[in-house]
Amino acid sequence: MPSRIPFPFRHPLPGSPNFNFHFHPNLRPRVVRPQTSSFASSSSSSSSLSASASSASSARAPPRPPRSRLFVWARRGVVLGLLGTGAYLYDRQFNASAITRSLRTGYIGILCTIDYKINFNPRNADKIEALHERVARRLKWVIDTNQGLYLKLGQALGLQAALLPKPYREAFQHVFDRAPAVDYAEVEGRKNERAHPIPKVFLQDLGLNPHDLFESFSHEPLASASIAQVHKAVLSPRKGGEGETGKVVAVKVQKPAIRKQMEWDLFSYRTLMWLTEKLFDMPMYFVADYVSSQMRLETSFTNEARNARRCAELLAQTPELRDDVYVPRVYGEDEGCKESDRVMVMEWIDGCRLNDQKAIEGMGLNLREVMDLAISTISAMTFSWGFVHCDPHPGNILVRKHPTKRGRPQIVLIDHGLYITLPQKFREEYCTLWRSLFVLDVPTIESIARKWGIALDANMFASAILLRPFQVRKNRQQKEEKPELSQYEQQVELKRRMKTMLENEQLIPRELIFLTRCQRMMQANNQLLGSPSSRVNLTAKWAAIGYTGTLTGSRSLHVVGMRTWLRDHWDAMIFRLTLAIIDLAFWATRIKQLL
Template sequence: MLFTQMEACASSSRLTLTPLRQSPACRGCLLNVSRRTFATSPLKPKPIQGRSRRWIRRTGIVILIGGGVYAYDKQFNASALSRSLRTGWIGLVCTLDYKINFAPSKAHEIDNLHQRVADRLRWVIDTNQGLYLKLGQALGLQAALLPKPYREAFGHVFDKAPSVPYAEVQGVFRRDLDVDPEDIFVSFSHEPLASASIAQVHKAVLRTPQGEELVVAVKVQKPAIEKQMEWDLFSYRSLMWVCEKIFDMPMYFVAKYVSVQMKNETNFQHEAGNARRCAEFLSQTPELKDDVYVPRVFGESEGCRESQRIMVTEWIDGCRLNDQAALERMGLKARDVMDLVISTWGAMTFSWGFLHCDPHPGNILIRPHPKKKGKPQIVIIDHGLYIESTTEFREDYCNLWRSLFMLDIPTIERIARKWGIALDPNMFASAILLRPFQVKKKTKEELAQEPEKTAYEQQLELKSRFKTMLENEQLIPRELIFIARCQRMMQANNQLLGSPSNRINLTAKWASTGYTRSLNAPRTIARVGLSTWLSDRFRMIILRMTLGFSDLIFWLDRLRQYLLPKSKRKGWEDQLQAQFESIAKEEFGIELEDDVFLG
């Protein structure tokens, strides 16, 4: 009927295309057809087409705005926002991966889980660069206590960082000092001689107001760091907070302290002050003042305007601490070098309370002593990261080191309670030394009674023990974070040179010396009283006698190693490492490797 009416209308209108000339009957027919069609048809093409257009338009606007924000962030904000979003995404993916797949039913897949997460973390560090390399180094220094994939992922972060072109260096000079490098220096190398995560070093010649020409090292901060720093540190703090909430582990309590230290490291005026202060402490330490050198920092009096992103220091020729071939060419003994390095950091930790926190081989240069033939002089560079400890903490830490060495368990437990750490002497000693260490050793019967655990159960127990140990994180001294880092790196430095020094004895000696003779607050009779002063001296004598016996064992072992075939010789640190690995395997189910510390 519908089609018949339409045909009739079409016939009566003689196929005209102008609807205004249609008869009233035809218009009525069309109206009826229209009403019936819209009443019975399930399709509404015009509204759907409208929604599609709106969706396309909104999508285009979002893409346009997103592209604009990305372009602005990349061009004017050093990709700071993009880096943070990248970090947040990787953090979310890793967190979900662990929450879903770290379960007893998937214990056989835990190694694959660690590998996936480690690969993602390595990717975000390599992609973001800058301060992320510093954060990666901090993770790398703890990686010996993490599963193997993390040790491999973070082992590369100690390598040389990429440099920026000379045009960007010019930009830093123009913005900070309103001059080009050539306006200040007689000559300035366009190519950097060294590049690190936040800065690079150029060699230049400076003419002083007195007309003297001096070869200097010019440290220039990479321009992106200034824009990225706050975003990067915010991302770091946010991730630590989220991880603490999700995994129920005390982690955020260190984030603020680490952020402040890293922020100070990017201020070169702060670094210049650290270098001058270190030189002053050295001048007051008779055992070190002639054998350790800090390069002179040039300021206004030498015609160098100071800046937070530019620092000029004396140029020093020397080899890296771990360059054994260069040491041999200079006729220097590895033992003399390491004894001096360990003693210097021992004085900083236990006597000064002012510690250089980056004793990487590249930051410790070695040269022949200018006055003592055949002896080394060490040159300390890169003074950006220092921590200052209170007198109370320094004395407690000295006492703790002496007690650990002499296995004075009551003193260890007293200091642990003071620092809000649960009384597990083995775990406490392990955290202080950053090594699984047994104060109370389990008997063979106790070990035999313990059931064999799966990888999942071992890691769950380790988490539980760390959580229990950190009973009150608000009381834990934040200085321990960086002090432990230095101890680990110093051990690795000694190991690199074949373990020529008895590191533990030298460190314990400085703990004893620092306790009784501090540059900041010496324990004089007037301060502590006669009884305490005599007790301190008596304990120092007992410790020195114990250390003398330990030294004898060390040299007897050196002699025994010398008599063995070269292929079977092991250094003192290597033997200690083997013992620690055995303890870690028995006590914690951890397989230790130290390659990550040998950068």
């Protein structure tokens, strides 16, 4: 609609001069008096007309044009960019990049999920290998970039290499190598340095720097892992001349960023487990809270010191192992060393990693004896102690010459942060399960599987426990020859079996998650050295010891009675006889391989 009517209406009124009525849609009628001949009147009228014209002109002026959408979006982009940059800098300087790491993980998780959703189908069956390569490469990138607790995920994937497609085996071969270390300034701290964004570990936890506690302290760490790094030091004399002096020790110092990153990393882990369950219809989230609580304990060095001392006590009660397995001494307040959740002082031990075949053979040690000790130790923890070291990767088991037995090996257990305690009922069922597998007690095997909510037939359940194909029940019906499945069909079938097995996840003992992981680690360690040991047989022998209750007394004579006690020992004898036969088969296979 125009701003005003384009022409005036002239209405002659009787008995009065002509008046011009100018109408405007938003204004009342304005009366304009007729012009006179006088100069003043003309001037006044001219001024009035000028004002009227000016007013009309301003009324007719178009409104200010709106700013273009491009300008609005550009301005919003600049504001958001400034806010994002500020948040990133704050997160990097004051929050150890915890949020940035989580966003990076979320991006990779979403990218891999979309990739699998779109490309994992029968139409792309010939491109499954390329899909695995892309996903493995992305996972490797996020683990290498984030470091910290993400290295634990990489180690878990690396240990499952034999069960995963080939691209994953190639991507995670490096995860047990030395992790990046932090600068010495992050360890020691300086009281006059207030501007540094990350708190210094020694200064914050102990109120001292290393040279206040030790005669010497190496600035460069001699070992670095996902959570902490180890410095070599020499104990200082205590006041009054008491205690050890000149003793070489290992000082384990937690990396400063771990405390800030931990909860964000665990949140990312739980989120990914939840999304995996929802998007791929696989029950995964039921273990998330249990795993998160165990990981929190692993970052507490006070808890680790307590675990190390208890492990040493249990070793002293185990005659088969106490001379051949060693736990380094942990120094506490009694030895003049302060303890905290992020600093721990322990005895320094020289040794090589469990998977360093060249170094082991260079010391003149037998690979089979080394692996037998390692497998027996973890088996004793599982079946006899009920107190299990759940992170026995090659870097946490050192090998050295035995200090008193010439030509014999001694293994040294370090990094005692991740332990689980097995409930008595579960441990008895687990011992019974291993015994039943070797005496082919199918009803007992199936009964335990039902108790644990695992919906598998006896053969599949046995294979899952032993981590190798195992048949406890032969199918009487002749199986029809089936066509060979494609890679896509094999993985779909594996998913179906996994989903079936985890159908009743609420009944599955959470401890079984870590025990299976632990068994897989020992299997991988054995394979790295060429499988010199009969892992399954050694584990089963310790299951027999645990079943009779050597340390716990749970199935001793005065507890179970004469009849049950005799039956247990009869079963144990049959059990050991079965293992002896399997041992002969194992050595026959080894000789055949050598020939």
